[in-house]
Amino acid sequence: MRAAVLSSHGVDGLAVAVRPDPTPAPGEVLVRVEIVGVNQLDLNVIAGRGPGTAAKLPRVLGLDPAGVVVAVGAGVDAARLGEAVVVKPNIACGGCAACARGREADCPAQTVVGVHRDGGAAEFVAVPAKNAVARGDIPAAVAAAAVHSVPIVLNALETAGVVAGERVLVTGAGGTLGRAATAIAAHRGAEVVAASRSVIEASELPEGVVSVAATDATALRAQLSERHPGGFDVVIDVSGNGPTLGAGVAALAWGGRAVFCAAVSDRSLELDTLDFYLRRKRLIGVASADYAQVRRALELVAAGAVTPLIGTRYPLAEIGRAYRGFADSPPGKVIIDVR
Known part of the structure; x- marks a missing residue:
């Protein structure tokens, strides 16, 4: 062969x-x-x-x-x-x-x-x-x-326990993992904000999803603070960037959950530990998927809920x-x- x-x-x-x-x-x-x-x-x-x-x-x-x-x-x-x-x-x-x-x-x-x-x-x-x-x-x-990509973000969303009506931020939304996370979160009935370094056209996003474009983590923090001051219930970070993950955690509301499922290229992560502690935030890493999640992910693809x-x-x-x-x-x- x-x-x-x-x-x-x-x-x-x-x-x-x-x-x-x-x-x-x-x-x-x-x-x-x-x-x-x-x-x-x-x-x-x-x-x-x-x-x-x-x-x-x-x-x-x-x-x-x-x-x-x-x-x-x-x-x-x-x-x-x-x-x-x-x-x-x-x-x-x-x-x-x-x-x-x-x-x-x-x-x-x-x-x-x-x-x-x-x-x-x-x-x-x-x-x-x-x-x-x-x-x-x-x-x-x-x-x-x-x-590989769809089951990982499905695992992230299931691990975070995303339910209909929750506000979900996807960082790194322009890539393969990000697009899948955005689609599945929207399919689950969440209010989704898709954040990326460059503009994502509305035609590329599921109906009702709002996009945010920011060239760096500092700009992302500022935009999220101004446009979404109430914060998010869940952040799914697939950016692979430490500062962006930090910006996502900072944007969490009370009791918010952040899940990152990309190998972080910048190994340092800065958090406001007092804010993290007092506001009962959680941070979880997901790097793979269960066999059952792979089957469920392929069912979502077959049903058209997510199209890689x-x-x-x-x-x-x-x-x-x-x-x-x-x-x-x-x-x-x-x-x-x-x-």
Whole structure:
């Protein structure tokens, strides 16, 4: 099979090569890949930094492939043959206390497809059967764009306990995670304000959502204080920016909850601790999703409640160019067409 193999750190260490087809182990399925997404974590693997240091080279990249099941390992129902699936990249251990509670997102021993094991930037990938989630009639590209981002923000909104009528601020609303968070919060009946560095056109937002554009955290604080002095019940931060997260927490109303679900590039976070304490605020981190949340997220996509934006597409042979241009890509999920 053809596969995008990283043999040494740096994009120049990535090449499409011929590798033996994988064989599904007991409890696994073999997926013939149609589509795989490009992710920030892939870039961490390529650079050998942060969570990417867990990858042992050579490694086939690709967190979130979508395709069709073409073989099953021992113990897997043969009825899954021919099933259209998308792969949840985080593999829970199945044996810890979090997994026993059905909170696989909090599993401390989870591994990741494309990091700890070979991924789906290849014609075939073998994954645990539980991680190959049925996608029904959802197109492969849409499923790949949804399977990681939409469940994470659904987890954030469910963890925060967002209910109809609450005021929700989404920071970093212009990106993939932000657009999904905005759509799902609006679908749940919340009053949503979408904040980003640049203007989001009304036509790009769900009905009733208000947008705020601010070039930095200081400007965001000022705008929120002036335009929304009552504060917010919930802040969902997907900006990956420490000062922006701090501005969101500052904008919380009494008893407000802030959830951040993006790797913060600026590791420092400044909070008014007296305000945080006296006003009973809460801050929660979410970095993955439960298996049930993945299924619910795909149901939302199938129902049209959230539509992941597809951005630039590249053939597998040009995957290196996709990673080189990732930072400057237009909005939407960058997709690799494997077939």
